[in-house]
Amino acid sequence: MEKRRHISVVIKHILLAVLALIWLIPIIWLIVTSFKLDTGISVSKFFPEKWSAHNFVDLFKDTKYTTDGIMKYKIWFKNTFIIAVFTCLISTTFVLMVSYALSFCRFKGRRFIMNISMILNMFPGVLSMVVIYFLMKALDLTQSHIGMIIVYSAGSGLGYLIVKGYMDTISTSIREAAIIDGCSEAGIFFRVVLPLCKPIIVYQVISSFLMPWGDFVFAKLILGTNSSKWTLAIGLYNMLDKSRLNAHFTHFCAGGLLVSIPISILFLIMQKYYVEGITSGSSKE
Amino acid sequence: MAKKFVAVILSAMMVMSCIAACSSDDKDSDSGDSAGSGDAIQDLIDSTDGTVKLTVWASEEDQELTKTLIDGFKAEYPDVSFDITVEACSESTAKDTVLTDISAAADVFAFADDQINELVRAGALLEVTDSYTFNVSEENLAGSVEAATVDGKLYAYPMTADNGYFLYYDSNVYSESDVESLDAMMAAAAADGSKIGMCVSDAWYLYSFFKGAGFDLGLADDGVTNTCNWNEEGGTDVAQAIIDLCTSGTFVNAGDDAGIMTGVNDGVYSAVVSGMWNAQAIEAAYGDGYAATKLPTFTLNGEQVQMSSFSGYKLIGVNAMSAQAGWATLLAEYLTNEQSQVTRFETRGLGPSNINASASDAVQSNPAIAALAAQAAYATPQRVGGNYWAPAASLGSILAAGNPDNTALQTLLDECVAGIEAAVI
Numbered sequence: 001m002e003k004r005r006h007i008s009v010v011i012k013h014i015l016l017a018v019l020a021l022i023w024l025i026p027i028i029w030l031i032v033t034s035f036k037l038d039t040g041i042s043v044s045k046f047f048p049e050k051w052s053a054h055n056f057v058d059l060f061k062d063t064k065y066t067t068d069g070i071m072k073y074k075i076w077f078k079n080t081f082i083i084a085v086f087t088c089l090i091s092t093t094f095v096l097m098v099s100y101a102l103s104f105c106r107f108k109g110r111r112f113i114m115n116i117s118m119i120l121n122m123f124p125g126v127l128s129m130v131v132i133y134f135l136m137k138a139l140d141l142t143q144s145h146i147g148m149i150i151v152y153s154a155g156s157g158l159g160y161l162i163v164k165g166y167m168d169t170i171s172t173s174i175r176e177a178a179i180i181d182g183c184s185e186a187g188i189f190f191r192v193v194l195p196l197c198k199p200i201i202v203y204q205v206i207s208s209f210l211m212p213w214g215d216f217v218f219a220k221l222i223l224g225t226n227s228s229k230w231t232l233a234i235g236l237y238n239m240l241d242k243s244r245l246n247a248h249f250t251h252f253c254a255g256g257l258l259v260s261i262p263i264s265i266l267f268l269i270m271q272k273y274y275v276e277g278i279t280s281g282s283s284k285e
Numbered sequence: 286m287a288k289k290f291v292a293v294i295l296s297a298m299m300v301m302s303c304i305a306a307c308s309s310d311d312k313d314s315d316s317g318d319s320a321g322s323g324d325a326i327q328d329l330i331d332s333t334d335g336t337v338k339l340t341v342w343a344s345e346e347d348q349e350l351t352k353t354l355i356d357g358f359k360a361e362y363p364d365v366s367f368d369i370t371v372e373a374c375s376e377s378t379a380k381d382t383v384l385t386d387i388s389a390a391a392d393v394f395a396f397a398d399d400q401i402n403e404l405v406r407a408g409a410l411l412e413v414t415d416s417y418t419f420n421v422s423e424e425n426l427a428g429s430v431e432a433a434t435v436d437g438k439l440y441a442y443p444m445t446a447d448n449g450y451f452l453y454y455d456s457n458v459y460s461e462s463d464v465e466s467l468d469a470m471m472a473a474a475a476a477d478g479s480k481i482g483m484c485v486s487d488a489w490y491l492y493s494f495f496k497g498a499g500f501d502l503g504l505a506d507d508g509v510t511n512t513c514n515w516n517e518e519g520g521t522d523v524a525q526a527i528i529d530l531c532t533s534g535t536f537v538n539a540g541d542d543a544g545i546m547t548g549v550n551d552g553v554y555s556a557v558v559s560g561m562w563n564a565q566a567i568e569a570a571y572g573d574g575y576a577a578t579k580l581p582t583f584t585l586n587g588e589q590v591q592m593s594s595f596s597g598y599k600l601i602g603v604n605a606m607s608a609q610a611g612w613a614t615l616l617a618e619y620l621t622n623e624q625s626q627v628t629r630f631e632t633r634g635l636g637p638s639n640i641n642a643s644a645s646d647a648v649q650s651n652p653a654i655a656a657l658a659a660q661a662a663y664a665t666p667q668r669v670g671g672n673y674w675a676p677a678a679s680l681g682s683i684l685a686a687g688n689p690d691n692t693a694l695q696t697l698l699d700e701c702v703a704g705i706e707a708a709v710i
Contacts, residue, residue: 040566041543044551068348069373137389224389225342225372225382241375243346246546246566 034253040246055254069227076235088209091156103167121158166200342374342394392613398432429638441600442621447636448597454556457574479555482539485685488677496593516698538685577656596664676704
């Protein structure tokens with residue numbers, strides 16, 4: 001009996017290990033290709049013959065490629081980072097405010113607003129692409145980072161659902177206790193609700209920070225042809241043009257790998273609070 | 286209440302942007318009428334007051350060159366103050382970027398000739414009626430002028446004649462007489478133990494067999510639907526010839542560009558069908574054996590048939606909505622004139638479309654450009670609608686795999702042609 005259980009555990013783990021390997025192959029390939037000495041794409045060998053870190057060095061060097069706009073990695077990284085930070089701040093603020101109002105306050109039309117915004121949020125954002133472009137153009141915000149930040153964060157309040165759901169689990173007795181102790185509405189929001197919402201704030205911060213790193217459609221539409229304004233997604237895609245593949249494919253892999261760094265750092269910092277928020281459990285019923 | 290306010294603001298903004306767009310349209314028609322004589326330039330200078338603001342879109346690789354050329358352009362007209370911005374836009378995707386918003390697109394932009402139909406239909410290109418400095422149709426290669434022409438009207442300025450495919454080979458493996466026919470090449474490759482690579486499953490390359498055998502593929506009168514007669518009598522012979530080649534073992538379907546370059550770098554392919562964009566990489570791999578020539582012939586019903594190809598050109602167009610149409614036209618002419626094309630060849634190695642420039646010794650001694658020029662006699666401009674690519678690619682994959690399901694070849698061709706000729710929704 002005991003033996004049979006061991007065998008089943010071993011089989012399960014082998015299966016999981018194989019699945020994990022299959023899932024990891026593309027990522028491993030990206031990593032090893034980014035350390036390849038030869039430039040250009042080659043599909044006959046999984047591991048490169050000669051290893052080198054020159055692809056990473058090239059990305060940050062000022063060369064002819066930088067002035068041409070093929071490889072302005074530093075600038076693109078900075079652009080994306082700035083847009084991501086502001087988008088993250090603004091949209092997290094929006095979402096928290098909307099969620100608080102809808103979760104704790106009772107006012108006329110609350111349910112109606114909730115329903116409407118939920119329906120609106122169900123439409124994919126790209127549907128409004130053309131209208132957004134012309135609005136941005138009328139406001140002279142195309143080819144500008146402010147325009148990008150507006151596009152990414154303006155409608156974010158509609159994505160209140162998850163945060164509101166979390167806030168709904170905070171007992172109303174905490175809020176009532178705060179009111180009895182003479183706390184203002186702002187005080188309740190900042191001193192009582194926010195500390196209790198740390199895990200979901202972390203979730204919100206990470207997901208809104210991620211948006212500009214991965215979005216291609218809006219960035220391409222709004223930022224257009226000025227390569228100094230591009231974000232990483234457009235810049236990296238541009239390296240894959242047929243005429244540049246031989247020279248820049250490994251740079252593309254290295255650039256793609258580096259994108260994960262700021263996101264990983266953010267996650268590592270935030271993870272502490274994430275765990276802390278879950279385990280502290282301050283609600284005493 | 287607030288929502289109503291927002292709605293009003295939004296609609297007001299839309300109306301305003303419409304009005305703005307309309308008013309700039311009016312301006313265009315005024316500045317567009319310029320005469321074609323030598324005095325026209327003087328007229329243009331006289332009628333210009335203030336700074337001439339122009340935007341130019343050139344490919345990333347061309348940025349430095351374009352800026353140098355523009356400095357030369359400014360120097361030609363010292364009395365006029367220019368504010369010319371150069372931005373990056375790859376020629377292969379220019380159409381998408383321009384058509385996103387024509388009014389926001391550059392005044393002068395470079396693009397690949399396969400995009401011209403859609404650009405013209407969208408009204409993005411200013412027709413070339415008169416010229417200021419040189420006769421565009423007479424000074425450029427006939428093929429490039431044809432590629433810049435839609436419905437008998439010239440819409441763009443040919444800049445390079447370097448897009449298309451031909452044969453790269455290792456002269457240590459093949460003699461000059463071997464590369465005349467695929468049969469001789471396959472014998473030489475078999476003796477050497479190497480292979481010949483071509484992207485048979487890529488519709489762009491598959492065309493070379495059918496067109497070479499005399500079958501047609503083109504655009505219907507509406508400019509978007511395809512016409513194709515590959516399934517007519519004799520079509521199955523071409524299909525069989527492709528199967529025979531691909532099952533021979535020495536002629537290999539490389540799949541895609543990555544496959545071609547992998548095979549060349551690994552020393553598997555001693556000859557490949559590819560284009561200018563791989564020239565440097567292939568030269569590095571073949572070393573002193575590096576050579577290029579026109580495509581070989583293939584055997585069809587026991588006879589030798591010359592393979593055809595798509596020829597591609599890069600063109601410069603003037604935005605039909607440009608507020609400075611006169612100066613934009615003059616700049617487009619300058620960027621594509623003989624001297625600029627020579628400079629472009631010298632700095633970037635791109636084959637000129639200008640007749641005088643392309644006849645120069647320097648151009649002729651570049652193996653890849655010479656091969657492309659030799660292939661030009663058998664090449665046709667790429668005039669196909671979007672429905673061509675997927676059905677032809679799937680036909681190519683089936684033929685390259687040796688028709689594993691043994692479907693009747695006629696059925697395969699019928700299905701493929703039905704897909705190619707399908708109406709565009």
